[in-house]
């Protein structure tokens with residue numbers, strides 16, 4: 001568990017991060033969300049002491065990060081940097097082997113683990129002898145993730161890990177990311193300015209503005225229990241889509257007017273957006289589509305009461 005308490009950071013007297021507190025629970029994906037310059041990256045870098053906080057404390061599993069060696073701290077954390085952060089003059093193989101080399105792994109162990117990760121991340125072995133600029137943006141970002149995961153750290157810090165991808169590629173990668181076994185037991189703090197990404201990946205979201213955390217909560221809490229107008233306005237542009245994506249089939253099943261006789265073949269944790277997309281691709285399912293939309297609208301009304 002990561003516990004951040006009353007942490008601040010000033011650059012040239014100006015607060016970049018201003019008295020923030022939050023917790024990232026074990027095995028959750030906590031997203032730091034906000035517009036450019038609001039202090040997300042500074043916050044992330046304070047967790048692994050790439051930047052030292054000026055005030056406040058950060059504990060990881062109960063240990064103050066100031067009271068341990070920086071190298072030890074960082075060995076327990078993978079860091080995926082903005083724009084992949086690969087060393088341009090290193091081959092992919094060398095880029096991935098940075099941490100194993102520091103840990104003095106033998107060559108065979110590094111090669112085996114590298115191959116395992118490339119396979120899991122759907123990368124082919126032929127990229128190992130290439131340089132980063134010979135790979136697509138998506139491939140580079142996957143290599144960045146492989147590099148961060150190689151020594152299987154319990155914590156993963158990710159700074160705009162999918163930032164260079166277009167929206168269609170992003171949506172595919174989000175799905176894949178969520179289903180990666182390798183990530184399931186990790187505590188992940190992920191920085192993004194992309195609202196949809198925050199909603200698709202985050203178990204909880206810290207919404208930041210001007211160095212402060214305005215609200216922390218689940219995606220649903222952000223939508224239906226917004227703390228103030230800033231939060232409401234931040235999500236207003238995509239609101240309907242976000243509501244579809246955060247509402248699950250199980251939420252609607254409990255509604256009294258939901259026609260459960262219809263033979264919906266969806267699991268309880270499927271979101272309504274996904275179900276509507278599937279139903280809309282088949283005209284014979286028009287009635288099911290209508291039933292679902294009616295139930296969704298009733299659910300929305302109840303949430304907003």
Ligand SMILES: Nc1ncnc2c1ncn2[C@@H]1O[C@H](COP(=O)(O)OP(=O)(O)OP(=O)(O)O)[C@@H](O)[C@H]1O
Pocket residue numbers: 011012015016034035036037038039040041042043193
């Ligand atoms: N090394 C630095 N020196 C001076 N000012 C800095 C430094 N690093 C960050 N800042 C300033 O601190 C503020 C927060 O920056 P930070 O990079 O944390 O924001 P961010 O939310 O991650 O933005 P982005 O999404 O654009 O990376 C900004 O005003 C930035 O200009």
